[in-house]
Amino acid sequence: MQGNADTYQDALGFYTMLKEKLQEELRTIIDENLIRYLPSRYPQLGSAILIRLKKELIPYREIIGDKILEMNKSAESVWLIKSPTTGMFREPHVECIAGDCNPIVIHKELKTKFIIDISKLTFSPGNAGERRQLVEIVNNNQVIVDFFACCGNLSLPIAVNKKIKRLIAIEANAYAYSFLIENIVLNKLIHVVSPFLMDNHYWSSFNIADHVLLGFLPAPDLYQVELAVRTLRPQGGIIHYHWISSETKYKKDIDKLISFIESMSRNTQIIDIHKIKSLSPRINHYVARIYVFMKQYYGRF
Numbered sequence: 001m002q003g004n005a006d007t008y009q010d011a012l013g014f015y016t017m018l019k020e021k022l023q024e025e026l027r028t029i030i031d032e033n034l035i036r037y038l039p040s041r042y043p044q045l046g047s048a049i050l051i052r053l054k055k056e057l058i059p060y061r062e063i064i065g066d067k068i069l070e071m072n073k074s075a076e077s078v079w080l081i082k083s084p085t086t087g088m089f090r091e092p093h094v095e096c097i098a099g100d101c102n103p104i105v106i107h108k109e110l111k112t113k114f115i116i117d118i119s120k121l122t123f124s125p126g127n128a129g130e131r132r133q134l135v136e137i138v139n140n141n142q143v144i145v146d147f148f149a150c151c152g153n154l155s156l157p158i159a160v161n162k163k164i165k166r167l168i169a170i171e172a173n174a175y176a177y178s179f180l181i182e183n184i185v186l187n188k189l190i191h192v193v194s195p196f197l198m199d200n201h202y203w204s205s206f207n208i209a210d211h212v213l214l215g216f217l218p219a220p221d222l223y224q225v226e227l228a229v230r231t232l233r234p235q236g237g238i239i240h241y242h243w244i245s246s247e248t249k250y251k252k253d254i255d256k257l258i259s260f261i262e263s264m265s266r267n268t269q270i271i272d273i274h275k276i277k278s279l280s281p282r283i284n285h286y287v288a289r290i291y292v293f294m295k296q297y298y299g300r301f
């Protein structure tokens with residue numbers, strides 16, 4: 001299986017099959033009571049497989065990694081995700097447990113090629129559905145501003161698959177920015193993508209965008225939201241706001257966000273709020289798409 005399954009259901013079916021085979025192969029090596037803790041998902045980025053393990057299985061990580069490589073001939077390495085991504089630069093915490101431990105991989109998804117250092121840059125396989133949806137939402141001849149571009153994770157597939165007017169990609173991490181530049185060149189997007197190495201808190205080009213992507217976890221700060229709103233065209237545009245919340249709190253989060261935006265003399269219309277992926281029991285990664293326009297204009301939605 002390649003790193004980009006055709007559908008989410010295809011991926012789940014593959015993961016189930018791989019888990020069952022692993023259980024069968026490792027039953028004589030790993031304690032019977034621990035077999036049930038084997039992962040349910042084995043997402044792949046390029047030639048690298050990323051897995052999470054319960055603490056009870058950590059002593060067996062290399063054995064598990066070797067078995068995964070035996071069963072998946074398209075993979076060359078297996079990496080253990082040790083803890084959640086942290087910090088302003090969203091640095092991952094991973095350990096190579098099997099195979100060729102070169103962290104530089106080329107991942108293909110939505111006709112887009114990404115060069116990624118999986119040991120230092122976060123590229124979530126769980127966001128594949130969001131990348132696909134963005135391609136469907138954005139129209140030709142529009143301007144997109146990505147406030148947290150990293151190596152082009154969310155926004156480059158838009159530029160590859162749509163005839164947009166301009167993609168402005170902002171990234172503060174110089175190392176991630178170097179991969180963003182490589183990926184712009186690799187996908188022949190120099191004519192349409194304008195990269196900026198900067199802290200987005202200093203962004204000052206306003207009234208230009210049809211879409212602003214705010215793909216930062218646990219959540220963008222309110223000043224970044226304010227700048228995003230000011231970056232949208234006065235006639236109207238969409239902010240794509242990502243955040244982490246609980247199943248009982250996420251609606252209240254959006255109510256507060258809407259109140260903040262409307263305090264800037266804007267009107268808002270919520271287009272969509274949905275869960276991108278689960279992070280732990282009842283804690284999820286959500287995205288809200290909010291149409292924002294100056295009060296003297298009428299909304300489209």
